[in-house]
Amino acid sequence: MESIQVSLQGESSQALPKGITAKAALEKLKGAVPPEVFAVKANGVEIDLLAPLEIDATLQPLGFDSPEGKEIYRHSSTHIMAQAVKECFPSAQLTIGPAIEEGFFYDFAFERPFTPDDLEKIEARAFEIINRNLSVSRREFSKAEAIEFFKNRGEFYKVELIQGFPDGEPVSAYTQGDFVDLCRGPHLPATGYVKAFKLLNSAGAYWRGDERNPMLQRLYGTSFPSKEALQAYLDNLEEIKRRDHRKLGKDLDLFSIQDETGPGLILWHPKGAQIRLLIENFWREQHLANQYELVYSPHVARLDLWKTSGHVDFYKENMYAPMPVESSEYQLKPMNCPFHIMVYKSHLRSYRDLPIRYGELGTVYRYERSGVLHGLMRVRGFTQDDAHLFCRPDQLGEEVQKVLKFITGMLGTFGFTEFKMFLSTRPEKAVGTIDQWDQATLALETALKSGGYTYQEDPGEGVFYGPKIDVKIQDALGRSWQCSTVQVDFNNPERFGLTYVGDDGKTHQPIMIHRALLGSIERFFGILLEHFGGAFPAWLAPVQVTILPISEKHQGYAQEVEKSLRQEGCRVALDLRNEKIGLKIREAEKAKIPFMIVVGDREAEAKMVAVRQRNGKNLGTMPIIDLVTLIREDMPEAVRKGSLLFE
């Protein structure tokens, strides 16, 4: 019999008969295969546990603990859900059903939306299918056979999918019981491998994501190798709900969005405004310290400006309609860039002047379709922490590098230390020469590499005017958010005819960099709010200390304490209500005020304060100045110093 060489990663190989299943090979190499292993990577390709090995192979067992294994597990789970749907509702047609980050979904063509009752039925049936422990097997068709097969089964969406496949390549399908689905695989060996399964919700989705196509019924679910892991996931969902910035914003009285003002437009209440002010002050200090110049620009401008910038052509759907003013038209600004460009243009510039860095907390208005608005995260009026850098081509790399340091420094100050960087390259529809793109992309790449950042490439995801780097941060619940962006632009300098005089006495075109560190203040505030669950660190808390007198006779001393703290620059509240101390503490806790001071006879006599933290920890009695020190020590270095060079 023919034999092949098979090995586990990093171990010596054994000769095994050709055609042996991956599972049998693993048994020969390593002994019995535990149920946690349900698929294999052979020479880097994921295959079924029962797939035959035809060539020499290095094997790597896959379980739920690997990203590939997790995807296989979820993918098989979605097949189980699909089988359950077909058994409950035979007229539903299969479309697609991939694994996603936290679980899986499957889209069905069905005559009506699934009701909560339907979901229960489907879930119950899915459990049954898991208990049947159906073995899952793979078969291959030619393209024509596959089309015929799925046509006979009445799965016309599948037929459409297969018709889009390349000719001449085999088409695979997986069978479990009576259920057959078109699928690349691999899959779990049997349905019983799924230990914890849950249907989460249903929603509409368009066939192939295009709103002109029919609406399908999408079912979301998730699965885990243990009940405990599923429960932990569900608990996390609860925690996310508890931390929802819309709920916290209301509970803590930070902001509101009201019908009468209009959707997507934020009203900042005093406490929210206080936090925002702290963020903005810090932002301005840092920009001045890092050699940015701050500018201000108007909220409307002549429509002609937006024609020059290209926004009227490329950004129209997100812009509000222009308004007539005297004999010309004006446009509410969707971006800040043209204004900064006009500031640059107000002088003749020398190569010695560059780089020039203009920064502004610039409020812009963008029309967003009503269905996409979401609390502070997606709004119609927002403030970008915008800056535009104008530099010579030879300065591009260094400038980008500085921006990246500024990003990590700034976000780090707010407690975000996990960064993921993405380099987006030339999209199909783009302006500028290939040479310009190559040069700019190289500059971004070099900046990433020399900064020691790991990054991922997003080919074709750049903006039409230049490549960009996006930075995503990770919050306390492990979710990632894109805040910062650095975009190279050779389009606008061209459109606006920007120049500088070089050392050769000739005019040259500067390169522009658009960048934001926080993205938008609204959105960043929402992210911060959820990250801290509303319990802002003392340096950001709208009220840092609240003073709680035991009874009316301690009001005098409480007011003295208030005055001292205020003089030290602390943000203080004083609760003079005729209420018991327990109630005052309860409410201070709910308001998530970092420090509470209880003052009664003992404190008044000793001229001290009894300090309690919002986590319930009692810090005991101390002089007022010690509390001031505690609050100051909580400040990040950059905030305490007023400025820090992120270089």
Add this chain to the structure above:
RNA sequence: GCUGGCGUAGCUCAAUCGGUAGAGCAGCGGUUUUGUAAACCGCAGGUCGGAGGUUCAAUUCCUCUCGCCAGCUCCA
């Protein structure tokens, strides 16, 4: 914008299978003078998101509209 769900007091939520709504908290008045997560009593508070229709009668049924929520799509 599309699909589905939902709009009742400042907030969180009840109720009415068509006969104009109720609780807790918050607010106001009073009693209490209080030691680390809710003292007690009382009062007031709503054109039941808005407009139209059906009906003797609409918060309830129908139509339209505005907004919110989930998802699609898009994005700071």
